[in-house]
Amino acid sequence: QVQLVESGGGLVQAGGSLRLSCAYSGRTRISSPVGWFRQAPGKERELIAAIRWNSGTYYADSVKGRFTVSRDNAKNTLYLQMNSLKFEDTAVYYCATNTGGPDYGLGAHQTYDYWGQGTQVTVSS
Numbered sequence: 001q002v003q004l005v006e007s008g009g010g011l012v013q014a015g016g017s018l019r020l021s022c023a024y025s026g027r028t029r030i031s032s033p034v035g036w037f038r039q040a041p042g043k044e045r046e047l048i049a050a051i052r053w054n055s056g057t058y059y060a061d062s063v064k065g066r067f068t069v070s071r072d073n074a075k076n077t078l079y080l081q082m083n084s085l086k087f088e089d090t091a092v093y094y095c096a097t098n099t100g101g102p103d104y105g106l107g108a109h110q111t112y113d114y115w116g117q118g119t120q121v122t123v124s125s
Contacts, residue, residue: 101113
């Protein structure tokens with residue numbers, strides 16, 4: 001069984017920064033891709049950043065240049081550093097991983113089959 005626990009969300013003013021963390025444990029593999037999704041009210045869940053064990057990364061255009069994904073394999077922790085936050089970044093942020101199903105690529109939604117509970121990020125304008 002896999003466990004993913006996000007933390008670090010909160011309220012921040014536009015232009016500010018936050019760092020999200022995701023502690024993963026259980027039946028995960030170091031080679032598994034891990035990523036961050038977000039879902040705003042009334043919108044579909046969106047893959048915004050992801051990383052492989054060897055640090056290959058993916059970013060959605062909406063966050064490229066502002067967000068940085070990283071992982072500490074020794075601590076089994078995934079991070080998302082979010083800078084220059086905008087009102088439209090307001091969403092619930094989820095970390096996700098692949099637990100053994102098909103890998104369609106780092107930037108493919110279908111690669112990820114397990115999500116954490118999410119953490120709320122609210123950006124005030």
